[in-house]
Amino acid sequence: MLSILFGVLFFASNSNELLKQGVLTTDAFAALQAEADCRADELEEEGISLRECELMLVQVEIALESSPDWFRSVQQILSASGIAAALLSIGLALNLSANSGSSSRFSLRILVWVLGGLVVLDSVMFIAALQTGPLLRAQYLWPLLLWFFIHLSLALGARTISKNINDKLSYPAGKF
Amino acid sequence: MIENTNSELASEPLALSRAIRFCHWLSVLAVFYLLISSWWMLSLPLPSENSTFRVLPFQLHKNVGITLFLLLLAMLGSFILRWIKENARTDPLQQLTAKIGHGSMYLVLLFCCLTGYLSSSFSGWGTELWWLLNLPQWAQESDELNAFFSDLHLWSCWLLILLIAVHIGAALHHSFNSDGVTDSMLRSSNKD
Numbered sequence: 001m002l003s004i005l006f007g008v009l010f011f012a013s014n015s016n017e018l019l020k021q022g023v024l025t026t027d028a029f030a031a032l033q034a035e036a037d038c039r040a041d042e043l044e045e046e047g048i049s050l051r052e053c054e055l056m057l058v059q060v061e062i063a064l065e066s067s068p069d070w071f072r073s074v075q076q077i078l079s080a081s082g083i084a085a086a087l088l089s090i091g092l093a094l095n096l097s098a099n100s101g102s103s104s105r106f107s108l109r110i111l112v113w114v115l116g117g118l119v120v121l122d123s124v125m126f127i128a129a130l131q132t133g134p135l136l137r138a139q140y141l142w143p144l145l146l147w148f149f150i151h152l153s154l155a156l157g158a159r160t161i162s163k164n165i166n167d168k169l170s171y172p173a174g175k176f
Numbered sequence: 177m178i179e180n181t182n183s184e185l186a187s188e189p190l191a192l193s194r195a196i197r198f199c200h201w202l203s204v205l206a207v208f209y210l211l212i213s214s215w216w217m218l219s220l221p222l223p224s225e226n227s228t229f230r231v232l233p234f235q236l237h238k239n240v241g242i243t244l245f246l247l248l249l250a251m252l253g254s255f256i257l258r259w260i261k262e263n264a265r266t267d268p269l270q271q272l273t274a275k276i277g278h279g280s281m282y283l284v285l286l287f288c289c290l291t292g293y294l295s296s297s298f299s300g301w302g303t304e305l306w307w308l309l310n311l312p313q314w315a316q317e318s319d320e321l322n323a324f325f326s327d328l329h330l331w332s333c334w335l336l337i338l339l340i341a342v343h344i345g346a347a348l349h350h351s352f353n354s355d356g357v358t359d360s361m362l363r364s365s366n367k368d
Contacts, residue, residue, distance in 0.1 A: 001347065001348060001351040001358065002348075005344065005348075008204055008205060008208050009208060011205055011208070011209070012205070012208035012209045012211070012212040012213075013212060015209050015212075015213070016209070016212045016213045016216055019213060019216075019232070019233055019236065020216065022232065023220070023229055023232055023233060024229070028227075028228055028229055031226050031227075031228065032221070032226050032227055033226070036221060036222075037221070037222060037224035037225075037226065037227050038222060039222070039224070041319070042222045042223075043222075045319065045322070045323060045326075046218075046222065053221075053222055056219060056220060056221045056222065057221045059219060060220070060221060060229065090201070094201070094362060097359070097362035098362050
């Protein structure tokens with residue numbers, strides 16, 4: 001259940017990251033000529049001040065200025081891998097809950113590897129985010145660290161359960 | 177013998193069909209994507225002739241939202257049938273809380289999707305469903321109605337988050353208690 005819950009959240013987080021990297025481009029920023037378009041009626045509709053509207057553009061500028069040239073494409077690959085791994089972990093956890101016997105043991109073994117893969121993915125994302133400027137690092141590092149420990153806990157928990165099941169099958173109670 | 181059968185029946189979860197379970201998990205993914213992406217996309221620069229940052233996120237948001245609405249309608253019939261069957265199986269308090277919880281979640285989800293669509297309809301921006309089908313513009317642009325439905329959309333989504341938290345909390349509670357309640361969303365029915 002926990003694996004499904006965190007899988008869903010990780011899927012949503014990475015889908016948004018993929019979208020973010022697709023939208024925040026230098027071309028789109030250049031088209032604006034670094035000037036925020038803040039019409040009074042739009043400000044009222046959104047319920048924001050003129051300064052907030054101007055800062056929205058600054059936020060895009062921060063994302064573009066703080067990231068190295070390779071960051072966008074690497075993030076796209078990493079977040080797409082994150083989406084795939086999250087969906088796989090949800091599918092395996094559902095299969096694990098739905099079935100019993102050898103099928104569920106097999107799902108559990110694969111799930112341990114997928115969760116381990118997510119720990120590695122979090123680490124790579126963390127290292128990639130370390131290469132950006134301080135403004136982007138402030139946005140990325142803490143959530144990535146949190147995800148790293150969540151996936152690590154899940155992977156170790158799943159590994160322990162898998163090991164206990166294997167031990168019980170190898171040495172059934174009352175046999176010796 | 178009869179007692180045994182009854183107790184087995186009572187503890188057996190009301191398993192749902194594979195299609196309904198698939199729709200449920202697909203809608204879960206859609207809801208969390210919509211929530212998380214909406215917080216981010218509203219921080220993007222306001223739209224104008226030159227500012228295109230919001231175009232893709234908003235189109236995607238509307239497409240996922242409309243698809244979610246259709247998914248929910250498809251699932252609604254199955255859940256009503258399930259509630260009727262549940263009357264004979266679970267204790268009255270659990271029945272009542274489950275009905276209130278699920279019923280309000282469905283209502284708020286549908287309301288959230290509907291107000292989002294209405295807000296968009298009065299905004300003057302067109303909707304192209306998955307970039308394949310241009311949905312007809314049936315409403316005239318109206319700032320007042322757009323703002324009204326936008327507010328309803330926003331507040332119903334905050335309420336939805338609260339209901340989701342309760343729903344997940346209840347699911348985790350039943351899962352940790354291993355009482356078989358969450359199994360209906362995880363296990364296959366005999367029909368599968």
